[in-house]
Amino acid sequence: xxxxxxxxxxxxxxxxxxxxxxxxVLHGITQLHGVKAEVVRSPRLYHxxxxxxxxxxxxxxxxxxxxxxxxxxxRFCREQAADGVxxxxxxxxNAQSLYLVRRRLTAVKVEAxxxxxxxxxxxxxxxxxxxxxxxxxxxxxxxxxxxxxxDVTEQVTRHAVRLAHEQWPGEGPAQVVMAYKYHLLDxxxxxxxxxxxxxxxxEVTLFQPDTVNRNLITHGVEDRTVLVAGNEWADIMHVxxxxxxxxxxxxxxxxxxxxxxxxxxxxxxxxTVHGSAxxxxxxxxxxxxxxxRAAARIAERHAGCPGAAATVESALTAVQARGARTPDxxxxxxxxxxxxxxxxxxxxxxxxxxxxxxxxxxxxxxSQ
Numbered sequence: 001x002x003x004x005x006x007x008x009x010x011x012x013x014x015x016x017x018x019x020x021x022x023x024x025v026l027h028g029i030t031q032l033h034g035v036k037a038e039v040v041r042s043p044r045l046y047h048x049x050x051x052x053x054x055x056x057x058x059x060x061x062x063x064x065x066x067x068x069x070x071x072x073x074x075r076f077c078r079e080q081a082a083d084g085v086x087x088x089x090x091x092x093x094n095a096q097s098l099y100l101v102r103r104r105l106t107a108v109k110v111e112a113x114x115x116x117x118x119x120x121x122x123x124x125x126x127x128x129x130x131x132x133x134x135x136x137x138x139x140x141x142x143x144x145x146x147x148x149x150x151d152v153t154e155q156v157t158r159h160a161v162r163l164a165h166e167q168w169p170g171e172g173p174a175q176v177v178m179a180y181k182y183h184l185l186d187x188x189x190x191x192x193x194x195x196x197x198x199x200x201x202x203e204v205t206l207f208q209p210d211t212v213n214r215n216l217i218t219h220g221v222e223d224r225t226v227l228v229a230g231n232e233w234a235d236i237m238h239v240x241x242x243x244x245x246x247x248x249x250x251x252x253x254x255x256x257x258x259x260x261x262x263x264x265x266x267x268x269x270x271x272t273v274h275g276s277a278x279x280x281x282x283x284x285x286x287x288x289x290x291x292x293r294a295a296a297r298i299a300e301r302h303a304g305c306p307g308a309a310a311t312v313e314s315a316l317t318a319v320q321a322r323g324a325r326t327p328d329x330x331x332x333x334x335x336x337x338x339x340x341x342x343x344x345x346x347x348x349x350x351x352x353x354x355x356x357x358x359x360x361x362x363x364x365x366x367s368q
Contacts, residue, residue, distance in 0.1 A: 004303040007080040008041045009073060011093035012051040013276030014286040018091045021288040021339055025295040026303070028343045029312065032350050033305040040085065042076045044069070046093040048276035059137050069093065070100035077105060077259065081267040087302040088269045089294055092276035095131075099231075103132035106260040107269070108156055111238065112167060113245040115221035121167055122227045122241060123160035124234040125180075126257065128152045131231040148185060150192040155260055157193070157228055161200045164226045174224040176204040179212040179233050209233035221245075242273070252287065252329075254294035270294040284334040287326045289316065292342060315345040 006026065010019045023039055030037045046069045047055070056062035073093070080088060101107070109124035126132070133146030157176065164173035176196075182189035189206060196204040207215075212233070229237070242253055253273040258266060272290035280286045296312035299305040319341040325331025326338060333341075 003036045003038045005038045005040055005080075005083070005085050006298055006302060007076070007085050007088035008039050009046065009076060009088060009090040009093070010042065011046040011048050011091045011276055013048040013092065013278035013281050015045070015048070015091035015093075015276060017281070017284070017286055017335060018272070018288065018291045021291045021335065022089050022295050024339055025292050025312075025342070026299055028346060029296060029299040029305055029308050030303055032346060033299075033303075033308070035304050037299075037303045040080060042073070044072045044076075046073060046097065048092060048278055049094045049096075050276070050278040052094050059142075063135065063137075066094065066096045067100070069097035070104075073097065074101045074104055077101070077267060077269075078263060081259075081264045086265070086267060087298050088267065089291075089298060090269055090271050091291075092272065092274070099126065099131045100134075102126040102257070103128065104261070105264055106152060106155060107257045108159060108260065109234075109238075109255055109257050110163060111241070111255055113241060115225075115245040118221040118223040118225070119168065120221050120225050120227060120241075120245060121160070121164055121173070122229065122234065122238070123156065123163065124238065125152070125156045125228060125230050127156065127260070129230050129232055131235070148188065150188075153189065153192050154196065157196055157204065158200065159258070159260055160226050160228050161202060164224070168224055171224060173202050173226045174222055176200070176202055176226045176228060177212060178204065178206045179209045179227065179229040180206065181209060181230065181232055182206055183208060209237075213237075239273070252289040252293070254290045254297065256297075270298055284336060285327055286335050287328050288335050288338050292316065292339070311346065311349075312342070315342050315349065318345050 008019060008022065010016060026037060026039070047065060052062055052065055056065055077088065107126040109126055111122040111124070113120040113122060128146070128148045130144065130146050133144040136143045136145070157178070161173060161176065178193060180189055193204055193206050209232070254270055255273050257269040257271065259269070272294065274287070274290060277286050292312060293309070296309045300308040319338070323331060324333045324338055324341045326333055326335065
Protein backbone atom coordinates (compact mmCIF):
# COMPACT_ATOMS: atom_id res chain seq x y z
CA UNK A 1 0.00 0.00 0.00
CA UNK A 2 1.37 3.40 -0.96
CA UNK A 3 2.12 5.84 1.85
CA UNK A 4 -0.44 8.67 2.11
CA UNK A 5 0.97 11.91 0.73
CA UNK A 6 0.26 15.30 2.33
CA UNK A 7 1.32 18.61 0.79
CA UNK A 8 2.85 21.42 2.85
CA UNK A 9 3.20 25.09 1.91
CA UNK A 10 5.09 27.46 4.20
CA UNK A 11 5.02 31.23 4.50
CA UNK A 12 7.39 33.59 6.26
CA UNK A 13 6.88 34.89 9.78
CA UNK A 14 6.21 31.96 12.09
CA UNK A 15 5.55 29.66 9.13
CA UNK A 16 8.79 27.64 9.39
CA UNK A 17 8.21 27.00 13.10
CA UNK A 18 4.62 25.89 12.54
CA UNK A 19 5.66 23.72 9.60
CA UNK A 20 7.93 21.83 12.00
CA UNK A 21 5.07 21.54 14.48
CA UNK A 22 2.85 20.13 11.75
CA UNK A 23 5.39 17.56 10.62
CA UNK A 24 6.24 16.47 14.18
CA VAL A 25 2.61 16.08 15.23
CA LEU A 26 1.55 14.38 11.99
CA HIS A 27 4.50 12.01 12.38
CA GLY A 28 3.61 11.31 16.01
CA ILE A 29 -0.02 10.52 15.20
CA THR A 30 0.67 8.37 12.15
CA GLN A 31 3.38 6.47 14.00
CA LEU A 32 0.87 5.50 16.70
CA HIS A 33 -1.41 4.15 13.96
CA GLY A 34 1.35 2.25 12.20
CA VAL A 35 1.17 4.52 9.16
CA LYS A 36 4.06 6.05 7.26
CA ALA A 37 2.98 9.27 5.61
CA GLU A 38 4.96 11.39 3.18
CA VAL A 39 5.00 15.17 3.33
CA VAL A 40 5.57 16.98 0.04
CA ARG A 41 6.84 20.46 0.85
CA SER A 42 6.68 23.31 -1.63
CA PRO A 43 10.25 24.51 -2.34
CA ARG A 44 9.20 28.18 -2.14
CA LEU A 45 8.99 30.13 1.12
CA TYR A 46 6.04 32.42 0.43
CA HIS A 47 5.84 35.99 1.64
CA UNK A 48 3.84 37.24 4.57
CA UNK A 49 2.58 40.81 4.26
CA UNK A 50 5.37 42.13 6.47
CA UNK A 51 8.11 40.23 4.65
CA UNK A 52 6.74 41.50 1.34
CA UNK A 53 6.82 45.07 2.62
CA UNK A 54 10.37 44.61 3.85
CA UNK A 55 11.64 43.20 0.55
CA UNK A 56 9.67 45.17 -2.03
CA UNK A 57 11.03 48.40 -3.46
CA UNK A 58 7.78 50.20 -4.22
CA UNK A 59 4.35 49.05 -5.32
CA UNK A 60 5.41 47.73 -8.74
CA UNK A 61 7.98 45.43 -7.14
CA UNK A 62 5.44 44.34 -4.51
CA UNK A 63 2.96 43.53 -7.27
CA UNK A 64 5.53 41.36 -9.07
CA UNK A 65 6.44 39.46 -5.90
CA UNK A 66 2.75 38.99 -5.13
CA UNK A 67 2.11 37.56 -8.59
CA UNK A 68 5.15 35.28 -8.34
CA UNK A 69 3.94 33.84 -5.04
CA UNK A 70 0.44 33.36 -6.43
CA UNK A 71 1.67 31.70 -9.63
CA UNK A 72 3.94 29.36 -7.71
CA UNK A 73 1.36 28.33 -5.12
CA UNK A 74 -1.30 27.78 -7.77
CA ARG A 75 1.11 25.60 -9.74
CA PHE A 76 2.06 23.67 -6.58
CA CYS A 77 -1.60 22.96 -5.78
CA ARG A 78 -2.33 21.88 -9.34
CA GLU A 79 0.69 19.56 -9.40
CA GLN A 80 -0.20 17.94 -6.09
CA ALA A 81 -3.84 17.44 -7.06
CA ALA A 82 -2.82 15.90 -10.38
CA ASP A 83 -0.49 13.56 -8.47
CA GLY A 84 -3.29 12.29 -6.25
CA VAL A 85 -2.70 14.43 -3.16
CA UNK A 86 -5.98 15.43 -1.51
CA UNK A 87 -4.82 17.58 1.42
CA UNK A 88 -2.40 20.44 1.89
CA UNK A 89 -1.48 22.23 5.09
CA UNK A 90 -0.56 25.85 4.54
CA UNK A 91 0.79 28.33 7.05
CA UNK A 92 -0.23 31.99 6.65
CA UNK A 93 0.93 33.82 3.52
CA ASN A 94 0.26 37.28 2.13
CA ALA A 95 -3.49 37.60 1.56
CA GLN A 96 -3.15 39.33 -1.79
CA SER A 97 -1.31 36.35 -3.29
CA LEU A 98 -3.60 33.90 -1.56
CA TYR A 99 -6.80 35.41 -2.91
CA LEU A 100 -5.48 35.44 -6.44
CA VAL A 101 -5.09 31.67 -6.09
CA ARG A 102 -8.50 31.31 -4.47
CA ARG A 103 -10.09 33.09 -7.40
CA ARG A 104 -8.30 30.97 -9.98
CA LEU A 105 -9.08 27.68 -8.20
CA THR A 106 -12.59 28.63 -6.99
CA ALA A 107 -12.03 28.20 -3.27
CA VAL A 108 -14.53 28.14 -0.42
CA LYS A 109 -13.86 28.09 3.31
CA VAL A 110 -16.00 25.68 5.34
CA GLU A 111 -16.81 25.97 9.05
CA ALA A 112 -19.37 23.86 10.96
CA UNK A 113 -20.63 25.50 14.15
CA UNK A 114 -22.99 24.65 16.99
CA UNK A 115 -25.10 27.76 17.52
CA UNK A 116 -26.49 27.04 20.99
CA UNK A 117 -27.76 23.66 19.82
CA UNK A 118 -28.68 24.77 16.31
CA UNK A 119 -26.44 23.42 13.57
CA UNK A 120 -24.84 26.05 11.34
CA UNK A 121 -22.64 25.52 8.30
CA UNK A 122 -20.72 28.60 7.17
CA UNK A 123 -19.51 28.40 3.57
CA UNK A 124 -17.42 31.42 2.70
CA UNK A 125 -17.20 32.34 -0.97
CA UNK A 126 -13.50 33.11 -1.45
CA UNK A 127 -13.55 32.98 -5.23
CA UNK A 128 -15.03 36.35 -6.16
CA UNK A 129 -15.57 39.92 -5.02
CA UNK A 130 -13.35 42.67 -3.68
CA UNK A 131 -10.83 40.34 -2.04
CA UNK A 132 -9.99 38.61 -5.31
CA UNK A 133 -9.50 41.79 -7.33
CA UNK A 134 -6.42 43.14 -9.08
CA UNK A 135 -4.82 46.56 -8.69
CA UNK A 136 -3.78 49.28 -11.08
CA UNK A 137 -1.56 51.98 -9.62
CA UNK A 138 -1.12 55.59 -10.65
CA UNK A 139 0.51 58.29 -8.50
CA UNK A 140 -1.56 58.70 -5.37
CA UNK A 141 -4.28 56.31 -6.50
CA UNK A 142 -4.99 52.60 -6.67
CA UNK A 143 -7.89 51.21 -8.71
CA UNK A 144 -8.99 47.71 -7.74
CA UNK A 145 -10.99 45.72 -10.29
CA UNK A 146 -13.02 42.69 -9.24
CA UNK A 147 -15.92 40.62 -10.50
CA UNK A 148 -18.84 38.40 -9.55
CA UNK A 149 -20.19 35.72 -11.86
CA UNK A 150 -23.29 33.55 -12.13
CA ASP A 151 -21.15 30.45 -12.61
CA VAL A 152 -19.14 30.92 -9.42
CA THR A 153 -22.19 31.94 -7.40
CA GLU A 154 -24.08 28.81 -8.44
CA GLN A 155 -21.05 26.57 -8.02
CA VAL A 156 -20.43 27.79 -4.46
CA THR A 157 -24.09 27.51 -3.46
CA ARG A 158 -24.54 24.03 -4.93
CA HIS A 159 -21.39 22.86 -3.18
CA ALA A 160 -22.66 24.29 0.10
CA VAL A 161 -25.91 22.33 -0.20
CA ARG A 162 -24.00 19.12 -1.02
CA LEU A 163 -21.86 19.66 2.08
CA ALA A 164 -24.96 20.15 4.19
CA HIS A 165 -26.38 16.82 3.05
CA GLU A 166 -23.07 15.17 3.96
CA GLN A 167 -22.95 17.01 7.29
CA TRP A 168 -26.55 16.17 8.22
CA PRO A 169 -27.32 12.84 6.46
CA GLY A 170 -30.98 12.04 6.15
CA GLU A 171 -31.91 15.63 6.97
CA GLY A 172 -29.99 18.05 4.79
CA PRO A 173 -30.28 21.82 5.09
CA ALA A 174 -33.41 23.55 6.37
CA GLN A 175 -32.53 26.79 4.60
CA VAL A 176 -29.73 28.54 2.73
CA VAL A 177 -29.04 32.13 3.73
CA MET A 178 -26.79 34.12 1.37
CA ALA A 179 -25.02 37.16 2.80
CA TYR A 180 -23.75 39.45 0.04
CA LYS A 181 -23.73 43.20 -0.57
CA TYR A 182 -26.00 42.53 -3.52
CA HIS A 183 -27.53 46.02 -3.65
CA LEU A 184 -24.33 47.19 -5.35
CA LEU A 185 -24.68 44.80 -8.32
CA ASP A 186 -27.70 46.15 -10.23
CA UNK A 187 -29.83 43.16 -9.34
CA UNK A 188 -27.49 40.60 -10.91
CA UNK A 189 -27.22 38.42 -7.80
CA UNK A 190 -31.00 38.48 -7.40
CA UNK A 191 -31.39 37.16 -10.93
CA UNK A 192 -28.70 34.49 -10.54
CA UNK A 193 -30.13 33.08 -7.31
CA UNK A 194 -33.82 33.32 -8.28
CA UNK A 195 -34.12 29.74 -9.51
CA UNK A 196 -31.81 28.02 -7.03
CA UNK A 197 -34.49 27.17 -4.48
CA UNK A 198 -36.37 24.99 -6.97
CA UNK A 199 -33.19 23.43 -8.35
CA UNK A 200 -31.74 22.58 -4.94
CA UNK A 201 -34.94 21.64 -3.15
CA UNK A 202 -34.37 24.07 -0.28
CA GLU A 203 -35.25 27.69 0.32
CA VAL A 204 -32.41 29.98 -0.79
CA THR A 205 -32.71 33.57 0.38
CA LEU A 206 -30.44 36.51 -0.41
CA PHE A 207 -29.82 39.06 2.36
CA GLN A 208 -27.74 42.16 2.95
CA PRO A 209 -24.99 41.48 5.53
CA ASP A 210 -26.43 43.94 8.05
CA THR A 211 -29.79 42.13 7.83
CA VAL A 212 -28.07 38.81 8.53
CA ASN A 213 -26.38 40.37 11.56
CA ARG A 214 -29.66 41.78 12.84
CA ASN A 215 -31.44 38.45 12.42
CA LEU A 216 -28.64 36.58 14.20
CA ILE A 217 -28.80 39.00 17.11
CA THR A 218 -32.61 39.06 17.30
CA HIS A 219 -33.61 35.50 16.41
CA GLY A 220 -30.46 33.39 16.65
CA VAL A 221 -29.85 30.53 14.22
CA GLU A 222 -32.42 28.12 12.83
CA ASP A 223 -31.23 24.53 13.03
CA ARG A 224 -29.53 23.22 9.85
CA THR A 225 -28.88 26.63 8.39
CA VAL A 226 -26.35 26.93 5.58
CA LEU A 227 -24.85 30.42 5.52
CA VAL A 228 -23.19 31.20 2.17
CA ALA A 229 -21.31 34.46 2.47
CA GLY A 230 -19.05 36.69 0.46
CA ASN A 231 -15.64 37.60 1.83
CA GLU A 232 -16.64 41.19 2.43
CA TRP A 233 -18.81 40.02 5.35
CA ALA A 234 -17.50 36.57 6.20
CA ASP A 235 -13.88 37.58 6.75
CA ILE A 236 -14.95 39.80 9.64
CA MET A 237 -17.76 37.60 10.92
CA HIS A 238 -15.84 34.32 10.84
CA VAL A 239 -13.95 35.19 14.02
CA UNK A 240 -17.11 36.62 15.62
CA UNK A 241 -19.08 33.46 14.87
CA UNK A 242 -16.24 31.31 16.20
CA UNK A 243 -16.26 33.30 19.43
CA UNK A 244 -20.04 33.18 19.77
CA UNK A 245 -20.79 29.67 18.56
CA UNK A 246 -17.51 27.81 18.37
CA UNK A 247 -16.15 28.46 21.87
CA UNK A 248 -12.77 28.95 20.28
CA UNK A 249 -10.27 31.76 19.98
CA UNK A 250 -8.87 32.18 16.50
CA UNK A 251 -5.36 31.42 17.81
CA UNK A 252 -6.51 27.88 18.61
CA UNK A 253 -8.61 27.14 15.56
CA UNK A 254 -7.88 25.51 12.23
CA UNK A 255 -10.17 25.66 9.24
CA UNK A 256 -10.59 24.20 5.75
CA UNK A 257 -10.66 25.57 2.22
CA UNK A 258 -11.95 23.40 -0.62
CA UNK A 259 -10.92 24.09 -4.21
CA UNK A 260 -13.89 23.58 -6.51
CA UNK A 261 -12.03 23.91 -9.82
CA UNK A 262 -12.42 20.62 -11.67
CA UNK A 263 -8.64 20.23 -12.10
CA UNK A 264 -8.12 20.23 -8.32
CA UNK A 265 -10.35 17.19 -7.65
CA UNK A 266 -11.58 18.70 -4.38
CA UNK A 267 -8.11 19.36 -2.95
CA UNK A 268 -8.67 20.55 0.63
CA UNK A 269 -6.35 23.11 2.15
CA UNK A 270 -6.07 23.18 5.93
CA UNK A 271 -4.84 26.32 7.67
CA THR A 272 -4.75 28.04 11.01
CA VAL A 273 -7.29 30.83 11.51
CA HIS A 274 -4.58 33.07 12.94
CA GLY A 275 -2.08 34.90 10.73
CA SER A 276 1.68 34.80 10.25
CA ALA A 277 2.52 36.47 13.61
CA UNK A 278 5.78 37.91 12.22
CA UNK A 279 6.47 39.67 15.54
CA UNK A 280 6.88 36.26 17.20
CA UNK A 281 9.05 34.70 14.50
CA UNK A 282 12.13 32.93 15.85
CA UNK A 283 11.14 33.32 19.49
CA UNK A 284 9.55 29.90 19.97
CA UNK A 285 6.42 31.48 21.44
CA UNK A 286 3.83 31.01 18.69
CA UNK A 287 0.71 29.13 19.81
CA UNK A 288 0.83 25.70 18.09
CA UNK A 289 -2.68 24.52 19.01
CA UNK A 290 -4.35 25.38 15.69
CA UNK A 291 -1.55 23.65 13.78
CA UNK A 292 -1.79 20.61 16.06
CA ARG A 293 -5.52 20.39 15.35
CA ALA A 294 -4.93 20.68 11.62
CA ALA A 295 -2.39 17.85 11.76
CA ALA A 296 -4.87 15.68 13.65
CA ARG A 297 -7.69 16.40 11.23
CA ILE A 298 -5.50 15.62 8.24
CA ALA A 299 -4.19 12.44 9.87
CA GLU A 300 -7.75 11.22 10.44
CA ARG A 301 -9.21 12.16 7.08
CA HIS A 302 -6.29 11.70 4.72
CA ALA A 303 -3.69 9.44 6.36
CA GLY A 304 -5.70 6.49 7.66
CA CYS A 305 -5.73 7.38 11.37
CA PRO A 306 -9.34 6.97 12.59
CA GLY A 307 -10.21 8.85 15.75
CA ALA A 308 -7.08 10.99 15.62
CA ALA A 309 -8.89 14.31 16.03
CA ALA A 310 -10.74 13.23 19.19
CA THR A 311 -7.61 11.63 20.63
CA VAL A 312 -5.60 14.80 20.10
CA GLU A 313 -8.37 16.92 21.64
CA SER A 314 -8.24 14.78 24.77
CA ALA A 315 -4.46 15.08 24.89
CA LEU A 316 -4.63 18.86 24.44
CA THR A 317 -7.13 19.13 27.28
CA ALA A 318 -4.87 17.09 29.52
CA VAL A 319 -1.68 19.04 28.86
CA GLN A 320 -3.43 22.40 29.14
CA ALA A 321 -4.96 21.33 32.46
CA ARG A 322 -1.42 20.79 33.68
CA GLY A 323 -0.56 24.39 32.74
CA ALA A 324 1.13 23.83 29.38
CA ARG A 325 0.07 27.02 27.61
CA THR A 326 1.81 29.63 25.50
CA PRO A 327 1.95 33.26 26.71
CA ASP A 328 -1.05 34.33 24.60
CA UNK A 329 -3.16 31.91 26.66
CA UNK A 330 -1.73 33.07 29.98
CA UNK A 331 1.03 30.48 30.28
CA UNK A 332 4.80 30.50 29.93
CA UNK A 333 5.48 27.40 27.83
CA UNK A 334 7.30 27.57 24.52
CA UNK A 335 5.98 26.22 21.25
CA UNK A 336 8.30 23.23 21.50
CA UNK A 337 7.31 22.48 25.08
CA UNK A 338 3.63 22.35 24.11
CA UNK A 339 4.33 19.96 21.23
CA UNK A 340 6.58 17.74 23.36
CA UNK A 341 3.96 17.60 26.12
CA UNK A 342 1.27 16.70 23.62
CA UNK A 343 3.30 13.93 21.98
CA UNK A 344 4.26 12.55 25.38
CA UNK A 345 0.59 12.49 26.38
CA UNK A 346 -0.34 10.68 23.17
CA UNK A 347 2.38 8.11 23.83
CA UNK A 348 1.30 7.71 27.44
CA UNK A 349 -2.37 7.17 26.68
CA UNK A 350 -1.67 4.81 23.79
CA UNK A 351 1.07 2.81 25.49
CA UNK A 352 3.18 3.27 22.37
CA UNK A 353 6.95 3.20 22.35
CA UNK A 354 8.81 6.38 21.31
CA UNK A 355 8.80 7.00 17.58
CA UNK A 356 12.00 6.31 15.62
CA UNK A 357 13.93 9.09 13.94
CA UNK A 358 11.93 11.08 11.42
CA UNK A 359 14.33 10.31 8.63
CA UNK A 360 13.54 6.60 9.03
CA UNK A 361 9.78 6.73 9.53
CA UNK A 362 8.58 9.92 7.94
CA UNK A 363 10.27 10.74 4.62
CA UNK A 364 9.81 14.26 3.29
CA UNK A 365 9.73 14.89 -0.45
CA UNK A 366 10.23 18.23 -2.14
CA SER A 367 8.17 19.13 -5.20
CA GLN A 368 10.20 20.70 -7.97
